[in-house]
Amino acid sequence: MQPHSLKLSPNSDLIICIKEFSFSNNLYGYVSGVVGNLSKACIQCPSNQKISQFEGNLEIVSLNGNFNNGDVHLHLSFANEGCNVFGGHLEEGSIVKKGTDILLVSFENKTIDISNKYLNDNQSRVKAYILKNCPWSKRSIRLLESLSIPYDAILIENDKEFQKVKSLSNHNTFPQIFLDDVFFGGYDELSKQAKYDSLNSFK
Numbered sequence: 001m002q003p004h005s006l007k008l009s010p011n012s013d014l015i016i017c018i019k020e021f022s023f024s025n026n027l028y029g030y031v032s033g034v035v036g037n038l039s040k041a042c043i044q045c046p047s048n049q050k051i052s053q054f055e056g057n058l059e060i061v062s063l064n065g066n067f068n069n070g071d072v073h074l075h076l077s078f079a080n081e082g083c084n085v086f087g088g089h090l091e092e093g094s095i096v097k098k099g100t101d102i103l104l105v106s107f108e109n110k111t112i113d114i115s116n117k118y119l120n121d122n123q124s125r126v127k128a129y130i131l132k133n134c135p136w137s138k139r140s141i142r143l144l145e146s147l148s149i150p151y152d153a154i155l156i157e158n159d160k161e162f163q164k165v166k167s168l169s170n171h172n173t174f175p176q177i178f179l180d181d182v183f184f185g186g187y188d189e190l191s192k193q194a195k196y197d198s199l200n201s202f203k
Contacts, residue, residue: 029107
């Protein structure tokens with residue numbers, strides 16, 4: 001892993017700067033942290049094709065997502081002067097006000113195409129319920145593989161399968177990691193456990 005620090009000047013476009021930086025340096029990775037503000041924010045909300053625009057003194061709360069050699073998938077949340085928080089899919093036109101510092105983390109691009117061909121037939125202690133286009137699902141699979149943890153990946157493709165796993169975990173976010181058929185958590189819990197014992201307790 002390699003960290004990269006971006007310091008964006010006033011009037012910079014948030015998403016264009018990340019696109020250009022990742023493309024010019026041929027980088028693949030994710031946004032690790034951000035501090036800054038915007039004079040204008042453009043986001044697309046879930047189930048709404050129209051881009052919503054906000055203007056004013058907007059404080060960035062979070063910026064999450066990944067980049068791949070100029071292609072990006074980022075989610076932005078921000079607060080206005082009344083501390084009302086808004087968020088959605090980041091679009092071009094989100095303009096830096098005074099300045100913004102972004103920490104990016106890049107690593108070797110080993111793309112994981114989650115599909116049925118990756119599902120394991122052998123019984124494993126770890127079961128990972130995943131979504132096909134979910135970056136956190138892909139990140140969890142990558143972490144398990146990097147630490148040589150045997151696992152079964154179960155791809156959730158419809159509402160019936162979703163309701164079935166939800167009845168087991170009482171959670172509706174993904175991925176959902178089970179250890180010995182007991183719900184363990186998602187990517188955050190898996191990452192914390194990896195830092196604690198490199199997931200040796202999962203073997």
